[in-house]
Amino acid sequence: MASVRLEGVVKRFGRTIALRGIDLEIRDGESMVLLGPSGCGKTTTLRVIAGLERPDEGRVYFDDRDVTDLPPRSRNVSMVFQSYALWPHMKVYDNIAFPLKVRRLPESEIRKRVRWAAELMEIEGLLDRYPHQLSGGQRQRVAVARAIVVEPEVLLMDEPLSNLDAILRVKMRSEIKKLQRKLGVTMVYVTHDQVEAMVIGDRIAVMNNGRIMQVGTPSQIYKEPANTFVATFIGSPQMNILEGFVDDGKLVVAGSELLGVEAEARGRVLVGFRPERVLIGVFDGLVLEGVVDFVESLGSLTIIHVALDSGSKIVVSISGEADVEQGSRIRLTVPRDAIHLFDPESGSAITHGV
Amino acid sequence: MAPAGREWVKPALLMAPAILYLTIFIVYPIIDTIIIAFFPEGRFSTESLEYLLYSPLSKFWDAIKFTLILAALVVPIETVLALIATLVLLQPFKGRDTAVYILSIPIAISDVAAGLIWYSMLTSKGFVNKVLIELGVIDSPIYFFGYEFRDRALLAIVLAEVWRSMAIVFIIIFAGAQLIHRELFEAADVFGASFWVKLRHILLPMIKPSIQAALIIRTLFAFQVFAVVWILAGRDIPVLAGEAYYNLVEIHRFDVAALYALIIAILSMTTGFLYLRMLRARHLEV
Numbered sequence: 001m002a003s004v005r006l007e008g009v010v011k012r013f014g015r016t017i018a019l020r021g022i023d024l025e026i027r028d029g030e031s032m033v034l035l036g037p038s039g040c041g042k043t044t045t046l047r048v049i050a051g052l053e054r055p056d057e058g059r060v061y062f063d064d065r066d067v068t069d070l071p072p073r074s075r076n077v078s079m080v081f082q083s084y085a086l087w088p089h090m091k092v093y094d095n096i097a098f099p100l101k102v103r104r105l106p107e108s109e110i111r112k113r114v115r116w117a118a119e120l121m122e123i124e125g126l127l128d129r130y131p132h133q134l135s136g137g138q139r140q141r142v143a144v145a146r147a148i149v150v151e152p153e154v155l156l157m158d159e160p161l162s163n164l165d166a167i168l169r170v171k172m173r174s175e176i177k178k179l180q181r182k183l184g185v186t187m188v189y190v191t192h193d194q195v196e197a198m199v200i201g202d203r204i205a206v207m208n209n210g211r212i213m214q215v216g217t218p219s220q221i222y223k224e225p226a227n228t229f230v231a232t233f234i235g236s237p238q239m240n241i242l243e244g245f246v247d248d249g250k251l252v253v254a255g256s257e258l259l260g261v262e263a264e265a266r267g268r269v270l271v272g273f274r275p276e277r278v279l280i281g282v283f284d285g286l287v288l289e290g291v292v293d294f295v296e297s298l299g300s301l302t303i304i305h306v307a308l309d310s311g312s313k314i315v316v317s318i319s320g321e322a323d324v325e326q327g328s329r330i331r332l333t334v335p336r337d338a339i340h341l342f343d344p345e346s347g348s349a350i351t352h353g354v
Numbered sequence: 355m356a357p358a359g360r361e362w363v364k365p366a367l368l369m370a371p372a373i374l375y376l377t378i379f380i381v382y383p384i385i386d387t388i389i390i391a392f393f394p395e396g397r398f399s400t401e402s403l404e405y406l407l408y409s410p411l412s413k414f415w416d417a418i419k420f421t422l423i424l425a426a427l428v429v430p431i432e433t434v435l436a437l438i439a440t441l442v443l444l445q446p447f448k449g450r451d452t453a454v455y456i457l458s459i460p461i462a463i464s465d466v467a468a469g470l471i472w473y474s475m476l477t478s479k480g481f482v483n484k485v486l487i488e489l490g491v492i493d494s495p496i497y498f499f500g501y502e503f504r505d506r507a508l509l510a511i512v513l514a515e516v517w518r519s520m521a522i523v524f525i526i527i528f529a530g531a532q533l534i535h536r537e538l539f540e541a542a543d544v545f546g547a548s549f550w551v552k553l554r555h556i557l558l559p560m561i562k563p564s565i566q567a568a569l570i571i572r573t574l575f576a577f578q579v580f581a582v583v584w585i586l587a588g589r590d591i592p593v594l595a596g597e598a599y600y601n602l603v604e605i606h607r608f609d610v611a612a613l614y615a616l617i618i619a620i621l622s623m624t625t626g627f628l629y630l631r632m633l634r635a636r637h638l639e640v
Contacts, residue, residue: 050544051543051544052540052543052544071543072540072543072544072546073543073544073545073546073547073548077544078544078545079540079541079544081537081540081541082537083535083537085535085537085538085540085541087538087541087542087556087560088560089559089560089562098542098545098547098555099545099546102545102546102547102548102551103546146545150545150546156544
């Protein structure tokens with residue numbers, strides 16, 4: 001097991017800059033998720049850790065060992081690829097045994113370890129098959145078995161669940177998390193799916209446009225987003241963001257006022273609040289009024305689209321069923337601790353809760 | 355579903371065009387060739403065979419020998435060269451596409467033209483000799499052609515044939531290699547494989563079907579080698595197809611020419627069959 005540290009990593013592909021200076025520390029035994037939209041640099045970061053890409057600037061350390069110039073095979077990492085990358089001409093057994101054979105382990109040891117990994121992934125019955133004879137989920141398990149059989153210092157996963165159907169994805173993501181806990185291996189996991197990130201990550205690094213936007217536990221990322229990008233990227237439906245104004249302890253937003261705001265902000269701000277934190281009715285907090293535009297009843301959840309009197313539109317999410325009718329007037333309250341203020345220029349968070 | 359007893363109609367109809375084609379262009383010519391070779395005047399006769407084997411004018415055994423020697427030299431050499439070229443050109447570098455293009459040019463050059471190009475290069479006043487003399491490497495030209503220089507002519511033929519036909523082998527293998535998902539090699543990198551392990555255990559097994567296709571095509575064509583040999587060495591180095599041409603066009607022994615054609619056909623079919631048996635890619639079978 002090892003910790004991983006990236007220092008000022010820059011990676012260019014021709015004229016496009018994939019990574020614009022990545023600093024990231026992944027602790028020993030931790031599960032770190034790199035989360036972001038496609039093209040944000042998360043896979044490139046993973047490939048730099050693997051040694052499949054050489055950074056143009058910056059260094060990569062495993063513990064205190066500088067591995068920047070080492071090829072992948074000298075790093076003791078292993079990886080689950082998005083395409084699974086099972087060698088089609090090898091049976092499942094040989095696919096899993098390959099990393100061990102390359103390391104010239106004795107035959108008996110190889111057999112023992114392959115059996116251990118296969119049992120862990122519940123694929124003992126498939127060892128004699130070729131990859132094309134397996135289902136997507138089974139291939140996935142073989143790919144994971146191959147990755148853990150060498151007991152790597154760092155386990156890398158590149159969107160491993162993206163080719164599975166929805167039900168299998170939900171099942172596998174908790175299995176991967178349990179496996180990582182059980183093995184205690186340092187894991188870096190790339191995904192664009194925020195729910196997957198929340199489930200799997202001890203910590204999450206949210207990335208955008210070649211930069212890390214925020215690193216934190218799933219709860220920190222959700223409750224204290226560092227900027228509007230993280231705030232709107234995490235959470236479904238998205239956080240509502242309205243333009244507002246702070247003056248002398250008074251927050252003015254969408255025609256409503258909230259007094260007693262203890263924030264350092266002055267002047268124009270962006271006001272964010274999550275749809276699931278909004279209450280129907282008038283309580284202590286920011287009271288908003290409007291007309292119900294559209295209602296989505298999802299059974300366990302009701303999502304209400306509201307056109308505020310000021311003209312802005314917001315989304316409200318109520319647990320269970322809600323008794324609201326399209327076209328009717330509605331009054332809503334955003335509690336003080338649910339209000340985030342962001343700087344309108346930089347998008348950085350000013351305060352969480354007012 | 356067709357009524358019972360009629361299930362054969364549809365498959366038969368679907369296969370009919372292919373069968374018709376094979377009958378007209380393969381089966382009929384083969385039967386006709388057999389007739390020309392063994393029934394010259396409507397009666398069975400082994401005269402052509404006797405001429406082929408025993409006539410002092412026949413160069414049959416030499417033709418067999420040189421055809422096999424050429425195939426045994428040219429095909430392995432060009433396959434190894436094409437594999438090396440594939441390995442180099444799988445790496446991304448500047449000018450790679452140009453290199454692929456240049457390597458593929460000989461495909462577009464006819465074998466007669468290829469023979470003439472190499473003839474003019476290697477003749478006593480040709481490009482190669484001129485350069486070597488200018489550079490002071492040699493004083494008098496090296497002769498490649500003529501009966502007393504048969505070994506050198508053979509070398510020239512091998513050179514010309516390798517140059518001419520490596521392109522098709524390269525294209526087939528390179529195309530096959532490019533179809534392999536990049537992550538399959540990266541997985542090998544990550545899991546600790548060296549260059550040789552990757553070559554031996556990942557790349558070669560995966561391009562085996564391409565190598566097989568290239569070998570079949572090239573060996574079969576190697577048994578029909580003709581124009582380059584004919585231009586560079588004439589009958590000094592006899593080959594099967596050359597002898598067929600000589601008997602047909604120069605001395606009008608149609609029966610002997612037909613017999614040569616049959617021998618080439620049998621040789622080709624046997625080799626094709628053996629390749630298919632030996633190089634089967636088991637993981638592709640369901």
